[in-house]
Every structure is written in structure tokens, then in C-alpha cells.
Amino acid sequence: MNPPVQGPRIGPQDRLGLTLFLAAALHAIVILGIGFDFEVSPDEDRLPTMDVILVHSESKEEPEKADYLAQADQEGGGQVEEKVRPANPLPETPSKPQEGEAPRTQPEAAPEPKPPQPEKPTMQAKVASEQKAPPEPKETEKPTPEKEVHASQLLQRGREMARLNAEIRQRKEAYAKRPRHKYITANTREHVTASYEEAWRLKVERIGNLNYPEEARRRGLSGGLILDVAIATDGHLHDLRVLRSSGEPVLDEAAKRIVSLAAPFSPLPESIRKETDVLHIVRTWRFRDGAQLQTFGR
Numbered sequence: 501m502n503p504p505v506q507g508p509r510i511g512p513q514d515r516l517g518l519t520l521f522l523a524a525a526l527h528a529i530v531i532l533g534i535g536f537d538f539e540v541s542p543d544e545d546r547l548p549t550m551d552v553i554l555v556h557s558e559s560k561e562e563p564e565k566a567d568y569l570a571q572a573d574q575e576g577g578g579q580v581e582e583k584v585r586p587a588n589p590l591p592e593t594p595s596k597p598q599e600g601e602a603p604r605t606q607p608e609a610a611p612e613p614k615p616p617q618p619e620k621p622t623m624q625a626k627v628a629s630e631q632k633a634p635p636e637p638k639e640t641e642k643p644t645p646e647k648e649v650h651a652s653q654l655l656q657r658g659r660e661m662a663r664l665n666a667e668i669r670q671r672k673e674a675y676a677k678r679p680r681h682k683y684i685t686a687n688t689r690e691h692v693t694a695s696y697e698e699a700w701r702l703k704v705e706r707i708g709n710l711n712y713p714e715e716a717r718r719r720g721l722s723g724g725l726i727l728d729v730a731i732a733t734d735g736h737l738h739d740l741r742v743l744r745s746s747g748e749p750v751l752d753e754a755a756k757r758i759v760s761l762a763a764p765f766s767p768l769p770e771s772i773r774k775e776t777d778v779l780h781i782v783r784t785w786r787f788r789d790g791a792q793l794q795t796f797g798r
Contacts, residue, residue, distance in 0.1 A: 679777035681730075692771050697781055700731075700765055701795055707762040708793035713754035716787060723751050724786040729759055731779045737763040738778050746787075755785045758793070 559575040684693050715721075723746035730739035740759055742752050768779055783795040 680775065681778045681780060682772070682776035683780040683782060692769050693779075696766070696769060696772070696779075700781060701783070703765070704758065704762050705793055705795060708755075708758040711758060711761055712791065712793060713750060713757075713787075715750050716748075716754060717791060719750075720789065721748055721750060722787050722789055723748050724784055725752055725755060727755050727759070727783065727785050729781045729783075731765055731768070731781065733768045733773050733777060735763075735765045735767040737765075743782070746785075751785075751787050754787070 557574055558572040561575060562573045563575050684697055725742060725746040726744040728739075728741045728743050729737070732738040737760065740756055742756070745752050768776075772779060783797060786794050786796065788794065
């Protein structure tokens with residue numbers, strides 16, 4: 501009896517190798533995206549379609565049995581007897597549609613090319629153009645009648661103010677140039693002024709008594725008047741006024757004549773000239789009984 505035939509022994513290494521092979525094959529399928537697809541025949545893959553014919557004429561009556569689908573009803577057409585697919589028998593040149601025919605759509609014209617747009621100037625070009633371009637002249641506003649009147653009033657006021665300022669300046673200058681006046685009478689207590697006035701009185705009374713008015717002596721006239729005698733710094737007669745009349749014109753004129761005969765007088769002392777330019781001696785002149793002249797303080 502023959503011993504039984506034993507098959508090949510499968511060891512642990514064989515199981516490990518098979519396991520590694522199956523794991524590698526499975527990872528390759530997942531990573532590489534290997535898939536399986538079934539082949540489909542062309543007839544099964546085609547989707548159902550609808551064939552529509554565009555006709556160039558239209559019938560008023562609907563045909564009982566139509567061979568094709570179109571956008572309008574048409575009872576027969578063409579020049580052949582066999583059943584063929586309709587084609588375009590018209591020339592390519594466009595023509596006006598006849599009555600009963602559907603309007604044909606014209607191919608859209610190609611859009612006209614747009615003109616090239618100018619490039620936007622850069623910042624440097626803008627700065628250069630602004631520097632080179634001269635400033636635009638501003639429009640001058642036309643003066644209205646109201647504005648003209650207002651401007652004329654302002655001009656007139658400005659002239660008036662200038663005139664007033666000039667007048668005030670002239671008055672100030674005249675006042676500054678005006679001589680300084682000082683008035684003294686017989687009651688003055690200043691030593692220098694009193695001495696000058698006393699010398700003046702002696703001279704006036706002496707000249708007056710030597711040149712007493714003949715008419716006043718003949719008529720025996722007497723009376724008194726107040727006389728203002730103004731003497732300049734060099735002693736000459738600056739002014740002469742009768743402040744109060746005696747009532748007799750002969751006596752008033754005789755007093756003024758005596759002062760004129762006595763002039764010029766002594767120059768004013770230095771102490772008086774420091775503070776005055778014209779010295780006024782105001783005294784009362786009295787003519788007595790047509791023979792004597794005396795002066796007194798007021």
C-alpha cells in the first residue's frame with residue numbers, strides 16, 4: 501500500500517508574504533484611483549433628440565399627417581417627388597420676406613472695434629502739465645449800479661477824511677508856531693516884569709505929557725480908557741487895541757498916537773523871552789483937565 505501524497509506545506513512566511521501583497525495591492529488601488537467601468541454601446545449612450553425643421557413659408561391650413569416638425573404649418577413644399585430632408589433653396593443674398601412667409605433672422609453684425617482710449621497720464625505728466633499750462637484768467641465781475649454808488653461814496657468819504665486830516669495838521673502847526681503871549685498889569689508882583697512895566701510907564705507918560713492932544717486941551721476934555729499895548733521881544737510895537745473907550749474919540753486916538761510916538765521900547769529881558777514871545781501891558785489911561793496924562797492899573 502502506497503503512502504498518501506502530502507501537499508506542499510504552507511508556512512508562516514508564506515502567509516506573511518500573501519498578506520503583504522494583498523495590503524500593497526489594496527493601497528495601490530486607493531492611492532492611484534484605479535476603478536472598473538462597464539462598456540456601453542453607442543446606441544444605449546445616445547440621449548433621445550427632437551429634429552425641428554425651419555421652413556420659409558406658412559400654410560393657412562394644418563396638414564393631416566406631418567412628415568417633419570417645423571416652427572410653422574406648411575402643406576407640402578419643394579420641387580422633388582421623393583421624400584428628402586428639406587434644405588435651403590434660397591440664395592445667400594438677403595431678400596425681403598413675401599406675404600405669408602416667416603421673417604428670417606439675420607446674422608448679427610460683428611461689433612465695431614472700439615477706438616483706442618488714451619492712456620491715463622502719470623503723476624509726473626500731470627505735474628509737468630500744471631507747471632507749463634498758464635493759469636486761466638479769472639472772469640472779472642461786472643460792477644452793478646449799487647456797487648458803483650457804494651464805491652463812489654467810499655471815495656468821497658476818503659477824500660473828506662483826507663481834507664479834514666490836512667486841516668487839523670495845519671491848525672496844529674499854526675498853533676505850534678503861534679507866539680506865546682503874556683499879559684501884565686500894574687498889580688503884577690514879578691520883579692523882572694514889574695521893573696520892565698515901570699520903565700515903560702515912565703516913558704509913555706513923559707511922551708504923552710510932551711505931546712498932549714491940543715484939541716483936548718482947548719476943549720478941556722477929560723476921561724479914561726483901557727488900552728492893550730503888545731510888545732515883541734525886540735521892543736517894537738506888535739499890536740495896539742482899545743479895550744474900553746473913553747467916550748471921546750479925540751482921547752482914544754490921542755492915546756494910540758502917544759504909544760506910537762514912544763515906540764520902540766526896550767527889548768524884553770532874557771528871563772521874559774524864555775516863556776513868552778509877546779508881552780501885553782494892559783493899563784488905564786486917564787486924561788485930566790486937558791493938561792495931564794497918567795496911567796493906572798485896571
